[in-house]
Amino acid sequence: MGMPEKEARCPHCGAATRRVHSRSKAWRRVFHGTVVGRKVFLRIRPRPFYCGSCKKAFTETFPGIEKWSRRTIQGEQEILSHLVGTSLHQAAKRNGVGDGVVRRVLKRRVMGEVPMEVALEGLSEVVLGIDEHSFRGQKMMITVTSLAPVPPQDLLRHRQPPLPGNR
Numbered sequence: 001m002g003m004p005e006k007e008a009r010c011p012h013c014g015a016a017t018r019r020v021h022s023r024s025k026a027w028r029r030v031f032h033g034t035v036v037g038r039k040v041f042l043r044i045r046p047r048p049f050y051c052g053s054c055k056k057a058f059t060e061t062f063p064g065i066e067k068w069s070r071r072t073i074q075g076e077q078e079i080l081s082h083l084v085g086t087s088l089h090q091a092a093k094r095n096g097v098g099d100g101v102v103r104r105v106l107k108r109r110v111m112g113e114v115p116m117e118v119a120l121e122g123l124s125e126v127v128l129g130i131d132e133h134s135f136r137g138q139k140m141m142i143t144v145t146s147l148a149p150v151p152p153q154d155l156l157r158h159r160q161p162p163l164p165g166n167r
């Protein structure tokens with residue numbers, strides 16, 4: 001894992017600082033994926049820093065781990081990979097997490113992050129599937145899925161609701 005970085009960059013003003021503000025807080029365990037069937041966790045302890053330029057305190061961040069996240073980006077991608085061809089609930093079960101975790105990861109990782117031009121690149125024709133979902137206690141959401149061109153045998157798979165249990 002290497003030595004800790006000596007300095008951190010202030011998220012408020014961008015200045016580099018070496019002033020560790022106070023004692024580090026407790027260790028955090030973040031999920032990093034599965035290797036030969038075993039869950040791998042990283043133990044991290046972000047240090048609080050104090051920025052001499054703008055006089056604000058901030059907490060160190062690590063590459064590949066978003067602030068407050070209990071999973072690395074790689075760990076999140078593994079959770080999402082279990083969604084292929086199955087339901088949100090099944091994917092959650094396979095990962096040993098709650099449905100809400102998978103839903104949050106999905107929202108953070110996928111929604112709004114795939115530009116339309118990239119999604120449609122290389123397609124000679126486009127068939128869109130438009131679906132309305134409403135998560136319990138949340139706003140109505142409309143998803144637009146590109147369904148074609150896909151081989152006929154794939155159509156059945158695509159006809160299943162992308163997120164069962166939300167109707």
Ligand SMILES: [Zn+2]
Nearest residue numbers: 010013051054
């Ligand atoms: Zn600053």
